Amino acid sequence: MIAAENIDAQLPAMSEPQLRQTVQLLMTELRHKTALVDKLTHEMAVLKRLKFAAKSEAFNAEQKSLIEETLDADLAALAAEIEAHQPSKPAPEDKQQPKRQMLPAHLPRREIHHEPEDTTCGCGQPMKRMGQDVAEKLDYQPGVFTVERHIRGKWVCSCCQQRGEGRLVQAPVPAHVIDKGLPTTGLLAQVLVAKYLDHLPLYRQEAVFERAGLAIARSTLAQWVGECGVQLQPLVDALVAEMLKAPVLHADETPVAMLKPANLRDGKTHKAYLWSYCTTSFNSMKTVVFDFTDSRGGQHVREFLGLPGTEHNPGWKGKLVSDDFSGYKACFELGVTEAGCMAHARRKFHELWANHGSALGEQALKFFGRLYEVEREVQAVAPDERKALRQERSQPIADALHQWLTQQRQKVPDGSATARAIDYSLKRWKALTRFIDDGELPIDNNWVENQIRPIAIGRKNWLFAGSLRAGKCAAAVMSLLHSARLNGHDPHAYLKDVLERLPTQPASRVGELLPHHWQPSARSA
Helix, strand or coil, X not given: CCCHHHHHHHHHHCCHHHHHHHHHXXXXXXXXXXXXXXXXHHHHHHHHHHHHHCCCCCCCHHHHHHHHHHHHHHHHHHHHHHHXXXXXXXXXXXXXXXXXXXXXXXXXXXXXXECCCCCECCCCCECEEEEEEEEEEEEEECCEEEEEEEEEEEEECHHHHHCCCCCCEECCCCCCCCCCCCXXXXXXXXHHHHXXXXXXXXXXXXXXXXXXXXXXXXXXXXXXXXXXXXXXXXXXXXXXXXXCCCCEEEEEEEEEEECCHHHCCCCCCEEEEEEEEEECCCCCCCCXXXXXXXXXXXXXXXXXXXXXXXXXXXXXXXXXXXXXXXXXXXXXXXXXXXXXXXXXXXXXXXXHHHHHCCHHHHHHHHHHHHHHHHHHHHCCCCHHHXXXXXXXXXXXXXXXXXXXXXXXXXXXXXXXXXXXXXHHHHHCHHHHCHHHHCCCCCCCCHHHHHHHHHHHHHHHHHCCECCHHHHHHHHHHHHHHHHHHHCXXXXXXXXXXXXXXXXXXXXXXXXXXXXXXXXXXXXXX
């Protein structure tokens, strides 16, 4: 396809068939963008109507606050997406720009000077400073607000000015993740980390900021969250693309309550799901990606993994470690290899022993314990050595366990709790023991369950996700923050640096900002 910005230069050299093809391509792109903008505009109109419905008496005060902040964040995200897909239009000359309220005078100020690199005029004479522009941005460190005063000096050449040829030289305005926004990247990182890692809803952050000396409306905080979510999405897409290069992945899911437009007036919630995909503890690339969906259907897993594949993109065909949820089963029919979770099999017998004092359950736990003893010893060795040790030591234990389970199954009645526990293992035996012959495979799915466990804490504070869009925004930001944590980074320092560099980072080098590649910039270090 011909890049739009190069078309004017290429038009004179085009033949008539090329011109027709170019017009057809441009019309297709225009129709696509128009349809997308119409879809987003309609979604925005629906959300604006829901904002009034959120005042329903069906919700308590905390629920209303969560709904309102979610809607404000969604509206800001939609506005940012619509603006990105619409052609830029010059602002009318007579249109008055809204005046931003001055930041309180009592807040400490820190001046940051921006001067041109070269203040020598083209005529060879040194230029003189004739004024400056000052822009203030609000910064925050836990418990303390400060103001950054960005001072951009204006430089002119007196010699050239006398001849009427003077020119003004000034350092350019640094790019910002929120164009002309009030908050620094440090404050934006604080809001996102507090909301998505520390599980503090915006109405609670509003109270925290008020105690620190400046009340920031939760609607403003929500707008910042929505706009940052849109800006960070390309980075999350790149994270998913890199993670899908791994040969082995974990997968798990957990329910999250979500409001749906049809249920908003009566206060009922819909059961949505947060899926977690991550590389194994054996992989040097420590990555976890969350995906928020409105149901538990297996199509969401297939969509995430790119299944079924196409000629140019065959989809992910590695080994997937998961529990026995049926939603994963279709993936195994499309080329993905199933790896079972030994911890789930063990859990069935632990319940028999813990709840009923079952002697059979206790004996089974001894077999599982011996398998896990081997795993603790091979955790730190190379994959080939791990495979050899497993085949030497774990295989005899697994064979003895399988033989013992088969014998015990003949002694217990169908339908009993003991029979169900034994059947769970015997029916999945091939998938459960696949790890023995593959040094890259873990024995169970506990690694991903540990990554998704913090979500259970967050649910108590969220109460629910306000919308599908809000849930996907939360999943995207949590993917970056939790991946940063897995790689040993301070999540706030990581996100602050990423938000600062993202507006000027070339698309071809966006991978440098991924948590497992990230190196702090000189300014953030």
